[in-house]
Amino acid sequence: MIGLISATAAGAAARDRLAAAWPDRTRVYGGPVADAVRAAFAECDRLVCFLATGAVVRLVAPLLHGKADDPGVVCVDEAGRFAVSLLGGHGGGANELAREVGEVLGAEPVVTTATDAVGLPGLDTLGLPVEGDVAAVSRALLDGEAVALRAEVTWPLPPLPVGAEGAYTVRVTDRIVEPADGEAVLRPPTLVVGVGASKGAPVEEVLALVEGALREAGLSAASVAELATVDAKAGEPGLVEAARRLGVPLVTHPAEDLAGVAVPNPSDAPLAAVGTPSVAEAAALVGGGELLVPKRKSAGSPAMATCAVVRRPGRGRLAVVGLGPGARDLLTPRARDELRRASVLVGLDQYVDQIRDLLRPGTRVLESGLGAEEERACTAVEEARRGQAVALIGSGDAGVYAMASPALAEASDDIDVVGVPGVTAALAAGALLGAPLGHDHVSISLSDLHTPWEVIERRVRAAAEADLVVTFYNPRSRGRDWQLPKALAVLAGHRAPGTPVGVVRNASRADESVRLTTLAALDPATVDMMTVVTVGNTATRQIAGRMVTPRGYRWQEETR
Numbered sequence: 084m085i086g087l088i089s090a091t092a093a094g095a096a097a098r099d100r101l102a103a104a105w106p107d108r109t110r111v112y113g114g115p116v117a118d119a120v121r122a123a124f125a126e127c128d129r130l131v132c133f134l135a136t137g138a139v140v141r142l143v144a145p146l147l148h149g150k151a152d153d154p155g156v157v158c159v160d161e162a163g164r165f166a167v168s169l170l171g172g173h174g175g176g177a178n179e180l181a182r183e184v185g186e187v188l189g190a191e192p193v194v195t196t197a198t199d200a201v202g203l204p205g206l207d208t209l210g211l212p213v214e215g216d217v218a219a220v221s222r223a224l225l226d227g228e229a230v231a232l233r234a235e236v237t238w239p240l241p242p243l244p245v246g247a248e249g250a251y252t253v254r255v256t257d258r259i260v261e262p263a264d265g266e267a268v269l270r271p272p273t274l275v276v277g278v279g280a281s282k283g284a285p286v287e288e289v290l291a292l293v294e295g296a297l298r299e300a301g302l303s304a305a306s307v308a309e310l311a312t313v314d315a316k317a318g319e320p321g322l323v324e325a326a327r328r329l330g331v332p333l334v335t336h337p338a339e340d341l342a343g344v345a346v347p348n349p350s351d352a353p354l355a356a357v358g359t360p361s362v363a364e365a366a367a368l369v370g371g372g373e374l375l376v377p378k379r380k381s382a383g384s385p386a387m388a389t390c391a392v393v394r395r396p397g398r399g400r401l402a403v404v405g406l407g408p409g410a411r412d413l414l415t416p417r418a419r420d421e422l423r424r425a426s427v428l429v430g431l432d433q434y435v436d437q438i439r440d441l442l443r444p445g446t447r448v449l450e451s452g453l454g455a456e457e458e459r460a461c462t463a464v465e466e467a468r469r470g471q472a473v474a475l476i477g478s479g480d481a482g483v484y485a486m487a488s489p490a491l492a493e494a495s496d497d498i499d500v501v502g503v504p505g506v507t508a509a510l511a512a513g514a515l516l517g518a519p520l521g522h523d524h525v526s527i528s529l530s531d532l533h534t535p536w537e538v539i540e541r542r543v544r545a546a547a548e549a550d551l552v553v554t555f556y557n558p559r560s561r562g563r564d565w566q567l568p569k570a571l572a573v574l575a576g577h578r579a580p581g582t583p584v585g586v587v588r589n590a591s592r593a594d595e596s597v598r599l600t601t602l603a604a605l606d607p608a609t610v611d612m613m614t615v616v617t618v619g620n621t622a623t624r625q626i627a628g629r630m631v632t633p634r635g636y637r638w639q640e641e642t643r
Contacts (some may be wrong), residue, residue, distance in 0.1 A: 085109045085180070086123025086154075088129045090116050094133030094591075097163045097188055098560040101131060104187045117142055129155040131172075136169055143170065152172050157181045159190060173208045174229035186416070203444060204241045204423075206253070211238075212270040212305040213256075215262025223251040223265075237470035238271035238397035240642045242426040252420030257306035259298070272308035274375075275365030277391045278322055279312060279353060284387035286324040292381040292388050293325065300376050300392060308395070309334045311366035314343055315357040321388070334366075341365035348378045367393035399467035399498045402474045402621065403490055405481040405505020406434060410591035414438070421503050425474035429463040431455075431485075434476050460489035467498040479507040480621050484528055484556050509554040512587035512615040515597045518615045519585055522550035529559070529566040536566065543570045547577040550621065552632055555616040559607060567607045568614070574618055575602055583630045585617040586610060599630055 085108050089098040098641065102109045110127065111117035116134065120142040123130050128254035132139045136158045147170075150216055155175025158167045168177040186194040197375050204529045206213050206221055223230050229249030235256040245253055252266040257273045276293055297304050307580045310326045310333050314317075317335040327538040338358035349360035359365060368391075376392035402421040407413035422428070432450040442448070449462055463475035463486075477485030485503060494500055513520045525546050531539060546553050553574065558567045572583075580603035588596045588611070598609075602618060610616060623632040 084127045084129075086119075086127035087111045087133075088116060088119045088123055088130065089133035091161065093161055094159070096621045097159060098131075098133050100622070101184065106305070117333075117376040119147065120440055124154060127154055129176055131157045131159060131166075131184060132169075133159050133161075135160075135165060135264065141171060155180055155219045157184055158186060159188065163188050163190055163614055165193050166190040173205045196494040197579065204243070204267070205378050206267050207381035209241065209269065209581070211272075213236045213267060213548065214270075215266050215306075216251075216264060217267045219266040220253060223249075223643070236271060236394070236397060236641070237272050237399075238269075239272070239400045239467075239470055240269075240426055240447045240473035241424050241472060242443040242447075244445040253561055255335065257303055260304050270303055271395060271397060272306055273394050274302060274307045274312055275309055275367045275370065275372065275393045275395055276307055277311045277360030277363040277365065277393065278325070279366075279389040280316060280319050281385075281548050282319070284321040284364040284381075285321065285383075286321040286328070287389045288381045288383050289321045289325040289390075290328060290392050293329070295378045296379055296390050296392055302375065304329065305332050311336065311369070312358050313338050313353075313362050313366060316362070319521050325555055336366055336369055340369060344368050346378075347374070363391040364544040365390040367391045370395055396617040397470045399470045401463055401467040401471045401494065401498055401500045402472075403481045403487045403500065404474050404476045404503040405483075405485065405507075406438060406476055406478055408479055408508050408511035408591040409437065409589065413511065413591055415503070415505065418505060418577055421474050421501075423477075424470050427463075427466045427471045427475065429459050429466070429473060431459070434478055438476070456486065456491050460486060460493050463490055464498065467494075478505075479511075480505040483507050483509075483526070485533060490553075495520060508556065508590055508615045509617070511542035512554070512585065512617060515587055515590060515595070515624070516585035516599065516617060517631050519552055519619055519632050520554075521632040521634050522552065522620065522622065523549075524554065524555060526554045527570075528556040529570055530557035530563070531566065539566070540569065543573045547574045550620045551578070552620045553618045555618070556565075557612060558614055559610045559617050560612045564607070567610060570606065571602065571607070571618070578618075578621055582621070583625050585630045586614060587617075588614045591613065599625060599628065 086110050087102055089095045102111055112123045124146045132219050139158050151174055153171050153175055155170045155177030157177050157180050158169050168181040172178040181192040181194060206217050226391035230245045230251045232245035233247040233252055233254045240254055253266045254266055266591045272293050307329060309331050312322055312335055314321055314335045314337050314638055317493040322333055326437060339509045341359040344365040346361040346364040348364060353362045354360040365440045372393040372395035374393050378389050379384035381388040404421050422438055427447045429449045432452055435448060435450045451459055463473050467473045475486050475490055481487045509526050527542055582602040584600050584602055584605050586598040619632055
């Protein structure tokens with residue numbers, strides 16, 4: 084919950100805009116400002132104060148407990164020009180909140196945390212437990228000193244300027260270690276603890292078993308991702324409470340699924356009780372991984388709980404990112420986030436150049452030239468399989484004549500894949516032309532490098548007969564200059580010579596050009612591979628210099 088506090092009419096107006104944008108996330112505090120700040124500080128996760136920073140400093144100073152406990156505080160000035168992250172930039176989420184407030188109010192976010200200011204991810208913002216000499220290692224990263232990465236387990240991290248050697252170390256491990264001076268230890272959630280329990284098993288017995296198994300194996304409880312058991316034990320109080328105290332979810336699986344998992348220590352007792360010869364080992368192993376602690380029993384007499392521990396490999400992450408048509412303001416916030424999250428970027432060299440300034444220090448860039456789409460897709464998937472956080476970029480929407488298709492054809496279920504939509508060339512061109520896509524429409528690529536011309540021509544003919552607005556991608560190149568005239572001739576057999584045609588080159592870029600012509604007047608020689616050609620249907624008209632396709636056909640009948 085985000086508490087909102089204001090003192091003036093201007094502040095209240097901005098406050099109300101934020102409350103309207105986030106109705107389920109915010110709570111407005113009225114009354115005397117000092118009382119409102121104290122109440123919000125005690126009750127909310129974060130605060131946005133439409134007050135002077137000095138006033139907020141004086142009000143919250145007596146309330147501070149520590150960076151791990153205090154809420155994040157953002158201050159917005161009277162004119163609404165700046166959103167300042169004042170307190171809890173990382174732990175309290177104030178840095179991200181300042182950016183969100185800025186997007187809603189049109190204010191400039193001011194982030195004062197050193198790592199955020201220079202584009203480095205803070206070690207305490209990676210979503211992983213971190214311990215050790217975090218401040219010293221962070222300072223070394225900021226100062227450009229040599230920092231080594233020791234990854235004892237695989238986990239997809241964001242980009243960090245680290246190498247093989249250095250006086251400082253970032254260590255990634257799920258084992259119990261004592262951090263050395265100059266060493267920060269990150270603990271990824273790689274461990275799954277399978278648990279079985281008799282009815283009424285005490286939580287203390289379950290916890291003692293789990294914690295003892297981890298400790299004796301030299302494994303950190305901070306790396307436990309979940310407790311896992313059979314569906315029949317989903318409501319077992321001792322397991323539910325053990326998971327709560329460990330701060331992890333209790334994940335359950337059907338008995339038939341667990342029965343199909345090969346385990347080293349099956350037993351007749353759970354088979355008779357819940358329908359599977361193994362609960363602890365099978366529940367831990369059902370998602371794959373390395374069995375580190377075979378089934379062991381609790382110390383009770385009789386023993387009422389069993390557990391086993393498995394290390395699951397960190398899954399690599401592949402984000403297929405659409406960059407939009409080229410203009411920076413048409414790059415979506417989600418795409419920006421994925422570019423900053425990726426430790427490896429794969430893309431066409433000219434697209435990499437468009438967004439190189441958005442990449443964080445330490446990002447490894449794998450770029451190549453035209454004609455290497457399959458190679459880039461394979462490279463991106465291979466990097467993700469190595470446990471990396473990868474962004475594979477394409478122009479427009481990555482799923483439209485771009486990289487998503489070859490990447491997903493190469494990928495399997497051993498990596499996580501996310502798609503990030505982008506503004507397509509057809510949409511960008513359509514916005515410049517007016518509203519040519521106001522009714523049913525289709526996009527067709529005229530490149531016959533991957534599709535036989537006979538298939539392309541059949542699709543063009545079908546679109547012509549169906550009276551669809553058609554957007555042609557890849558319409559013409561130096562070595563492929565006959566396809567566009569043939570496609571236009573097919574359309575001309577079903578549409579009038581005066582049918583509007585929009586020709587947009589480099590939509591949204593500095594050298595964009597927009598022309599509105601007709602089917603009869605279009606000169607294919609004026610079109611190249613950077614051009615999108617949109618041909619209207621029988622209802623499309625030119626209105627006030629714009630290309631418009633009405634949403635229905637009634638308008639066409641009324642104008643005849």
